[in-house]
Amino acid sequence: MEQSKKTGTITRLKEFAGPHRKNYLLSVLLAVLGVLCSMVPYFAVSQMILRLIEGGRDFTWYLSWCAVAAAGFLGRSMLHNLSTSLSHKATFAVISEVRRRIAQKLTRVPMGYVLNTPSGKFKNTMVEKVDSIEPTLAHVLPEMTSNLLVPLAIIAYLFILDWRMALVSLITLPIGALCYMGMMKDYERRYAEYVGVSRHMNATAVEYTKGIEVIKAFGQSATSYQKFSDAVHRNATYGLDWMRDVQLYFSMGIGIWPAVLIGVLPVGCIFYGNGSLTGADFITIMILALGIMAPLLSAMYYTDDLAKIRIIVGEIGAILDEPEQIRPTQPAQLSSTDIELRGVTFGYGESEVLHGVDLNIPAGSLTALVGPSGSGKSTIAKLIASFWDVSGGSVSIGGVDVRKIPAHQLMDTIAYVAQDNYLFDQSILENIRLGRPSATDQEVKAAAQAAGCHEFIMGLEKGYDTVAGGAGGHLSGGERQRITIARAMLKDAPIVILDEATAYTDPENEAVIQSAVAKLVKGKTLIVIAHRLSTIIDSDQIALIAKGRVAAVGTHSELLDNSPLYKELWQAHISAKDAA
Numbered sequence: 001m002e003q004s005k006k007t008g009t010i011t012r013l014k015e016f017a018g019p020h021r022k023n024y025l026l027s028v029l030l031a032v033l034g035v036l037c038s039m040v041p042y043f044a045v046s047q048m049i050l051r052l053i054e055g056g057r058d059f060t061w062y063l064s065w066c067a068v069a070a071a072g073f074l075g076r077s078m079l080h081n082l083s084t085s086l087s088h089k090a091t092f093a094v095i096s097e098v099r100r101r102i103a104q105k106l107t108r109v110p111m112g113y114v115l116n117t118p119s120g121k122f123k124n125t126m127v128e129k130v131d132s133i134e135p136t137l138a139h140v141l142p143e144m145t146s147n148l149l150v151p152l153a154i155i156a157y158l159f160i161l162d163w164r165m166a167l168v169s170l171i172t173l174p175i176g177a178l179c180y181m182g183m184m185k186d187y188e189r190r191y192a193e194y195v196g197v198s199r200h201m202n203a204t205a206v207e208y209t210k211g212i213e214v215i216k217a218f219g220q221s222a223t224s225y226q227k228f229s230d231a232v233h234r235n236a237t238y239g240l241d242w243m244r245d246v247q248l249y250f251s252m253g254i255g256i257w258p259a260v261l262i263g264v265l266p267v268g269c270i271f272y273g274n275g276s277l278t279g280a281d282f283i284t285i286m287i288l289a290l291g292i293m294a295p296l297l298s299a300m301y302y303t304d305d306l307a308k309i310r311i312i313v314g315e316i317g318a319i320l321d322e323p324e325q326i327r328p329t330q331p332a333q334l335s336s337t338d339i340e341l342r343g344v345t346f347g348y349g350e351s352e353v354l355h356g357v358d359l360n361i362p363a364g365s366l367t368a369l370v371g372p373s374g375s376g377k378s379t380i381a382k383l384i385a386s387f388w389d390v391s392g393g394s395v396s397i398g399g400v401d402v403r404k405i406p407a408h409q410l411m412d413t414i415a416y417v418a419q420d421n422y423l424f425d426q427s428i429l430e431n432i433r434l435g436r437p438s439a440t441d442q443e444v445k446a447a448a449q450a451a452g453c454h455e456f457i458m459g460l461e462k463g464y465d466t467v468a469g470g471a472g473g474h475l476s477g478g479e480r481q482r483i484t485i486a487r488a489m490l491k492d493a494p495i496v497i498l499d500e501a502t503a504y505t506d507p508e509n510e511a512v513i514q515s516a517v518a519k520l521v522k523g524k525t526l527i528v529i530a531h532r533l534s535t536i537i538d539s540d541q542i543a544l545i546a547k548g549r550v551a552a553v554g555t556h557s558e559l560l561d562n563s564p565l566y567k568e569l570w571q572a573h574i575s576a577k578d579a580a
């Protein structure tokens with residue numbers, strides 16, 4: 001598997017921006033020009049004040065400076081608008097690129113990783129998290145640039161006028177910076193904790209709403225509500241405590257930072273008094289000094305958003321850095337649909353689940369995997385379908401290791417019918433057609449007929465156009481399973497893996513599913529993960545899986561004769577059936 005390198009936030013953002021980088025650059029350039037325009041009114045005001053002091057009464061002169069100031073305002077707002085619209089354009093391209101990359105990544109990582117991650121997590125990152133960074137990404141570059149450049153430009157001009165006064169006008173900067181440092185102390189840790197607390201609140205809210213049926217049925221409302229309300233309370237108090245801790249620094253910073261006249265006025269008076277500063281320069285310096293700190297404060301507000309971006313880009317990066325399954329692109333020559341597992345070992349995490357599985361599944365045969373719960377049946381099936389890569393040994397199809405078969409070819413070769421296959425929120429017709437997108441409506445309906453679902457579909461108000469609902473929620477479990485069997489039939493893959501459902505065991509449904517499966521697998525290599533032994537007694541071979549190993553292989557009668565564990569399972573099954 002391929003492990004991509006860890007990438008920093010800026011590099012990652014640059015990567016996402018791709019060809020739109022020039023829009024960002026242009027937006028920064030326009031923002032800088034906007035900054036220059038925003039200084040024009042300051043300059044015009046100082047000129048007018050000086051003229052007033054000199055006693056100038058030339059109305060058109062004042063009017064023309066007013067026009068210059070107005071042009072400065074206008075120029076600034078036009079350039080600002082252009083700049084932010086360009087950066088918004090670039091940002092929307094960035095966020096759609098991020099979503100596209102995550103979606104593509106999910107097709108390249110082991111399927112098991114996707115199945116093992118709560119689907120809400122991907123959705124949350126792809127939709128909400130990515131959306132939440134949009135405003136910051138769009139504004140941070142042009143606005144932070146201009147908010148930092150305005151004061152820098154003013155300070156540079158002050159140094160040109162009088163370096164001593166320039167230094168005096170910066171007197172509140174170190175005090176404000178100290179307050180800022182106090183405020184930002186432990187910021188990363190606290191922010192990460194705050195995100196954790198919010199996540200916990202989200203999780204309890206989801207749990208509370210999703211589990212409301214169980215909560216009501218078992219009278220757990222008080223306890224569950226308590227858990228939820230505790231999480232809400234913790235979220236609120238965490239934010240409040242944090243704010244209280246930094247409030248003093250914050251108020252001092254906000255109060256002291258912009259108070260530049262504290263130094264400029266008295267020191268300016270002294271220099272003016274001893275004749276080392278002209279009245280004109282003094283007035284210009286006073287006016288310009290007032291424009292230094294406000295933009296710096298605005299820039300400071302972005303630090304919070306930048307930390308948020310760093311965390312979210314980190315989360316996106318963690319998904320994009322997931323090791324990928326490496327598969328060739330050239331089709332492999334499969335000699336048959338024989339499946340062979342040789343010394344297969346595998347574990348989902350640290351602990352091993354399969355400990356050297358050897359199994360031959362001849363082409364065209366029906367092989368049932370049976371065994372106690374948790375013995376490793378589904379894991380074997382998932383390794384054959386290449387949802388995960390084996391840790392040791394090999395799985396091969398037609399003599400070729402599955403790792404050497406291109407992903408598309410493997411998908412075409414195997415139809416995996418899980419216990420609860422997902423139905424998309426679209427018509428039943430389209431849900432079945434997913435098995436073979438090129439299938440005509442007639443072919444889809446023929447598959448539905450063969451899978452025994454045509455009748456119930458026709459009984460629905462909109463027939464095949466009925467929307468199956470999120471995860472097929474509008475249909476019963478048995479109906480959903482039959483639709484997924486129809487989907488697999490349409491796919492017509494030579495190998496079928498069927499994870500037999502433990503639910504929906506009412507005899508009528510079982511009979512329909514059995515006959516649907518019989519049609520599905522004619523002439524195919526079928527692997528059934530069997531939970532009800534009565535459905536697989538006619539299998540060509542039954543592999544008894546116990547504690548991650550193949551304990552025995554044989555026909556039903558051979559295993560009854562030779563395997564005490566199989567006999568035990570069979571007897572338990574018979575008694576359960578009798579009891580039912």
Ligand SMILES: Nc1ncnc2c1ncn2[C@@H]1O[C@H](COP(=O)(O)OP(=O)(O)OP(=O)(O)O)[C@@H](O)[C@H]1O
Pocket residue numbers: 116348349353371372373374375376377378379380
């Ligand atoms: N996605 C997963 N992540 C981590 N552990 C898993 C995962 N799936 C299964 N396991 C563990 O691997 C072991 C084998 O599970 P597996 O589902 O293959 O057994 P099974 O025989 O199919 O069980 P059942 O009959 O109950 O479906 C179990 O201990 C199980 O807890």
